[in-house]
Amino acid sequence: MNSTRRALLLNPPGRETYIRDYYCSKLSRTGYTFPPVDLLHAGAQFKRAGWTVQAIDAIVQNLGIAETLTAAKAAAPDAVFTLVGAVSVDEDAEFLNALRVELPRAIMIGSGDVLREHGRQWIESGLLDAVALDFSAASPVRFASGETEDLVDLIYKTAHGIEQGPDDTGNAKNYSVGLPPHELFKPLPYRFPFAARTPFASVLTDYGCPYRCSFCVMSQLHYHARPIEEVAAEFEHLRALGIREFALWDQTFAISRPRATAFLDVLPGGRDRFGWTCFTRPDCIDAELAKAMAAKGCHTVIMGVETAKPETLQAIQKDFATPEMKAAFTACRNAGLETVATVIVGLPGETADDIEATMDFVCHLDPDYLSVHTAIPRAGTKLRRQMVEQGLVSEELANMDQSGETSVLSSDTLSPQEILRLRKRFNRRFYLRPGFLLRTVWRNLINPRRLIEHVRQGLSLLSKNA
Structure with a gap:
């Protein structure tokens, strides 16, 4: 161990509020931000190797380029672990070029969606x-320490050129990252629409996803699960820091029912319980699990609906159907959990009538919140390969906004203008329902801070969908 070495965890500045995290990048629609799990897990690995770790989140700290460069230089790091996003690719390249000038001797390691194909x-x-192809691995810190052997999931420069370590895909053994440095991010003013309290943390207990959704990069990553004992230690660390709220960024909670039970078992109950939000699939949750989650502090569940068209669900390899969606949302509602439905506008083969039918279905499903996305050919996905083959996008396309706020691409049936129109209509139709508005106000009367945040974010969302 060499405690004199310093690592800087960096989320670069941007002209907009960008989310760059977990091989996703997008424009934050309503200004929400959260501690990046890439930086937390990379930071844990550096800490465990004995490095001193510092952090700069220029987005949430509202730092410009010059301010960020000054702060980075003052940190005097030996290594920088930085996020890069397809949504901000040109800005990030310009910033890193300037950072090289300020820190000519620092080892620069990047993580992000655009780097998976163009690293x-x-x-x-x-x-x-x-370039870290797995931000949870020990390879980045080992490379920064001068090692060059067995650097899995890493593209790296050597004296002989550029090499790429072996892909760890298919290795399902437990992985360990150590203790993420939540203390570095706790003081920063993150805001998340579903967080019931602040400060809140980002928690990740597994990596990747074993499911095969064609539009999602997570299905292209190897799936690892952290030892539950390490997760329990992380919760104790959060408690010691006075943090009682977290967003669980596991792509699918309850992939394994026994592991989900073990996770709930290490969470405190009663007055000491955390509040938390998670992602899952309709075919992974039922009434029994929903009740158990609620008893251990879960208050919000996010599930992918994507579309109500059976043929499209099959084409994008969701592997479940609308009856399972109805059952899952009902189970959550009966357990007292709030729900968020995510949908995608502009999927291959879908017409305007298909999207209107999905609107009907979602309004009937009646989740508490809705998140409408556009079909984006994200790096490494089957959808990207399909759109390249159809000539809808160039293989060299790097600049993309997953949210669809800054860039919308045509599908094989709809123009970008029509996709944008339908996405805006979807949001207006859902959020302007009288029943939804009354329910939102009523549920949040006991939590004025959360009610004010919902009103702020709602007004911001509707202004962009006018």
Whole structure:
């Protein structure tokens, strides 16, 4: 161990409020932000190796380029672990070029969606020394320490050129990252629409996803689960920091029912319980599990609906159907859990009538919240390969906004203008229902801070969908 080495965890500045995290990047629609799990897990690995770790989140700290460069130089890091996003690719490249000037001796390691397909070019251009294809691995810190053997899931520069370590796909053994440095991010003013309290933390107990949704990069990652004892230690760390709220960024809670039970068992109950939000699938949750989750503090569940068209559900490989959606949302509602439905506008083969039918279905499903996305050919996904083959996008396309706020691409049936129109109509139709408005106010009367946050975010969302 060498405690004199310093690592800087960095979320670069941007002209907009960008979310760059977990191989996703997008424009934050209503200004929400959260501690990036890439930085938390990379930071845990550096800490465990004996490095001193510092953090700069220029987005949430509202730092400009010059301010961020000054802060980074003052940190005097030996290594920088930085986020890069397809949504901000040009800005990020410009910033990293300037950062190289300020920190000429620092090892630069990047993580992000655009780097999964174009990482080698970023190393060739001199912007980065390495690209982490798995931010939870020990390879980045080992590379920064001068090691060059067995660097799995890493593209890196050597004296002989650029090399890529073996892909760890298919290795389902437990992985360990150590204790994420939540203390570095707790003081920062993050805001998340479903957090019932602040400060709140980002928690990740597994990596990747074993399901095969064609539009999602997570299905292309190897799936690992952290030891439950390490997760329990992380909860104790959060309690010691005075944090009682977290967002669980596991892509699918309850992939394994026994593991979900073990997770709930290590969560405190009663007055000491955490409040938390999670993602899951309709075919992974039932009435029994929903009640158990609520008893251990879960208050919000986010589930993918995507579309109500059976043929499209099959084409995008969701592997469940609308009856399972109805049952899952009902189970959550009966357990007292709030629900969020996510949908995608502009999927291949869908017409305007299909999207209107999905609107009907979602309004009948009546979740508490809705998140409408557009179909984006994200790096490494089957959807991207399909759209490239159809000539809808170039194989070289790098600049993308997963939210659909700044860029919308045509599908094989709809123009970008029609997709944008339908997405805005979807949001207006759902959120302007009198029943929804009354229910939102009524549920949040006992929590004025959360009610004010919902009103703020609602007004912001509707202003963008006028």
